[in-house]
Every structure is written in C-alpha cells, then in structure tokens.
Amino acid sequence: MKDQLLKLRDEALAAIAAAADVGAIQEMRVRYLGKKSELSQVLGGLGRLPTVEERKAMGALGNEIKQAITAALDAREAELAAAALQARLASERIDVTLPGAPVRRGHLHILNQVIHRIEEIFIAMGYEVAESRQVETDWYNFEALNIPKGHPARDAQDSLFLSEEVLLRTHTSNTQIRYMLEVARGRTPVKIICPGRVFRRDFEDATHAMMFHQVEGLVIDKGITMASLKGALTEMARALFGPDVGIRLRPSYFPFTEPSAEMDISCIFCGGKGCRTCKGSGWIEIGGSGMVHPNVLRAGGYDPEEVSGWAFGYGPERVAMLMYGIEDIRHFVNNDMRFLRQF
Numbered sequence: 001m002k003d004q005l006l007k008l009r010d011e012a013l014a015a016i017a018a019a020a021d022v023g024a025i026q027e028m029r030v031r032y033l034g035k036k037s038e039l040s041q042v043l044g045g046l047g048r049l050p051t052v053e054e055r056k057a058m059g060a061l062g063n064e065i066k067q068a069i070t071a072a073l074d075a076r077e078a079e080l081a082a083a084a085l086q087a088r089l090a091s092e093r094i095d096v097t098l099p100g101a102p103v104r105r106g107h108l109h110i111l112n113q114v115i116h117r118i119e120e121i122f123i124a125m126g127y128e129v130a131e132s133r134q135v136e137t138d139w140y141n142f143e144a145l146n147i148p149k150g151h152p153a154r155d156a157q158d159s160l161f162l163s164e165e166v167l168l169r170t171h172t173s174n175t176q177i178r179y180m181l182e183v184a185r186g187r188t189p190v191k192i193i194c195p196g197r198v199f200r201r202d203f204e205d206a207t208h209a210m211m212f213h214q215v216e217g218l219v220i221d222k223g224i225t226m227a228s229l230k231g232a233l234t235e236m237a238r239a240l241f242g243p244d245v246g247i248r249l250r251p252s253y254f255p256f257t258e259p260s261a262e263m264d265i266s267c268i269f270c271g272g273k274g275c276r277t278c279k280g281s282g283w284i285e286i287g288g289s290g291m292v293h294p295n296v297l298r299a300g301g302y303d304p305e306e307v308s309g310w311a312f313g314y315g316p317e318r319v320a321m322l323m324y325g326i327e328d329i330r331h332f333v334n335n336d337m338r339f340l341r342q343f
C-alpha cells in the first residue's frame with residue numbers, strides 16, 4: 001500500500017506542476033482529492049490492513065500526501081492566476097504614445113458670429129444687450145408699438161398667430177416695450193440693443209425666410225435727436241464694413257417711429273460709384289430707423305413731453321450676406337456643413 005500511495009503522490013505532483021491553467025487545477029482537485037479519487041479508494045482499504053501499527057502508519061502517510069497535493073495545487077493555482085493577470089495586463093496595455101482619433105472642433109454659427117460682433121460694437125458705446133420672448137401677446141407686439149387692431153401694418157407683416165391674442169413675434173420691438181416697462185421703469189438714459197429671432201408668414205426664397213433675426217437699437221433720454229441716431233448708425237456701419245462707409249437716411253414710414261427713415265450704407269462693393277449689387281445707385285438698403293413715436297414712449301411709461309428717443313432695426317442675415325457674399329438666406333438654416341465650415 002505504501003508503494004501505491006507514493007506512486008499516486010508522484011503522479012499527482014508531476015501532473016500539477018505541468019498544469020496549464022487555473023481550470024486544469026480545479027479539475028485536478030477533484031481528480032486527486034475528491035471522494036472518488038484513487039487516493040480515497042486506496043485509503044478506503046486501510047481497514048483491511050492486518051495490524052493497528054500498519055493502519056496508523058498508512059493513515060498518517062495518506063494524510064501527508066493529501067496535504068502535499070493540496071499545497072501543490074494551491075501553489076500552482078496562485079502561480080497560474082498571477083501569470084494570467086500579467087498576460088491580461090500586457091494584452092490590454094494602452095499605448096499612450098499612439099496618435100489619437102482627431103476631434104473636429106465646432107465653432108459659432110456664422111449668424112451668431114455676426115450678432116456677437118454687432119453686440120460688441122454697441123457694448124463699446126455703452127449699450128446694454130436686452131432680450132425677451134419670442135412668443136408674445138398682441139399688445140406687446142402690435143398695440144404698444146402704435147399698431148392698433150385693424151392697422152394696415154398688421155397685414156403687411158403677415159404674422160403667425162398661435163391664438164387670438166398670442167403670436168410669434170414679428171419683430172424684436174416687443175423687447176423695447178418690455179425693457180421700458182420691466183427694466184428701465186421710467187429711468188433715463190435707456191441705451192439698449194435687442195438681438196433675437198423673429199417670425200413671418202412668408203413664402204421662402206433666396207431673400208425671404210419664415211424665421212430670421214433682427215437687431216434693434218433703442219435710445220431714450222432728454223433731448224435725443226436724429227443727429228445722434230445718425231452718429232450711432234455711422235459708428236456701427238464703419239465698425240462692421242470699414243472706415244470709409246457712409247450712412248444715408250431716407251424718409252419713410254413705420255408706425256412706431258415719427259419721423260421714420262430707411263437707412264442705407266454706401267455701397268461696400270463699388271464705394272458709391274454704382275455697381276450691380278447696388279443697382280447703380282451707390283447705396284445699399286440695410287434697415288429702418290426713426291424717432292420713437294410718442295404713443296410708443298407712452299406705452300413704455302415715458303412722457304413724450306419730457307424725453308425723446310430713436311430706434312433702428314436691421315437683419316444680421318442681410319449683414320452677413322453682404323459681408324461674405326452669401327446669395328441665399330436659406331443657407332443659414334439648412335445646416336449644410338460645407339456652408340457652415342467656411343466661416
């Protein structure tokens with residue numbers, strides 16, 4: 001029996017030393033130490049040994065062999081687990097010196113760039129940027145701006161009404177009223193520019209869109225005249241288009257200003273000599289302006305006998321189209337990356 005036991009031990013230890021992975025070790029635990037293992041079977045014959053001394057000796061030897069095999073299994077298992085971990089670390093190592101996947105950086109939309117530029121020009125002249133809601137009530141969009149119900153200007157503006165009294169604002173002028181009533185509350189001077197989205201019911205083509213932007217300016221103080229309007233507009237036009245650009249104010253009509261004027265800039269393409277873009281006139285129309293109508297001042301809580309003011313408004317889309325030679329207003333909202341990446 002002793003030889004049998006020693007042979008079993010040698011076989012088991014050799015097999016354990018040669019085990020290839022942790023899985024094999026687990027199988028060997030069952031094979032060499034389990035209830036049905038050869039070792040268990042041999043030791044099961046202890047009772048048939050002739051003397052007590054022999055049984056004791058063989059029992060002790062059996063236990064020693066069990067312990068030796070258990071120790072060998074534990075040691076080899078630990079060794080294999082460590083090796084497996086090393087292999088995994090090696091295979092999953094990240095080479096930080098490899099070049100990364102390129103990340104394409106985004107940038108501001110061309111219209112936001114132009115709006116920010118306009119804002120900066122006016123902030124430098126001491127203006128505040130004011131914004132307000134795009135969904136507006138009839139009163140703030142029309143009534144307070146001297147456009148009562150039934151006024152023909154309402155038809156001309158082709159508004160998008162959401163209900164009887166609520167619409168998508170047709171101009172940023174609602175911000176003038178809201179600023180006067182909610183922020184300034186009778187204080188002077190008021191010096192704001194109001195950029196934002198506006199909406200019209202219109203047929204879209206290269207120069208018309210249902211949604212576009214406006215930048216409006218409003219100044220209110222004692223003794224404000226059209227001279228300071230022209231000064232501010234000239235300053236803005238030169239900052240945007242260059243130091244040689246001139247401004248021309250042409251008499252016009254808007255319900256919210258009196259007197260009203262179209263504002264033209266001298267043609268930035270021909271310098272005023274006349275070309276295809278300015279249709280030979282030397283001037284390019286850019287927006288509207290005028291002295292704030294007394295009714296608008298009253299709606300904003302100001303006394304037109306005490307203060308006066310002027311306002312202007314124009315489209316940053318138009319400015320961007322002139323600056324960059326963009327021929328279709330729809331490019332701004334089509335999200336074609338080939339277009340957007342150019343700016």
Ligand SMILES: [Zn+2]
Pocket residue numbers: 267268269270271272273274275276277278279280282283
């Ligand atoms: Zn021209």
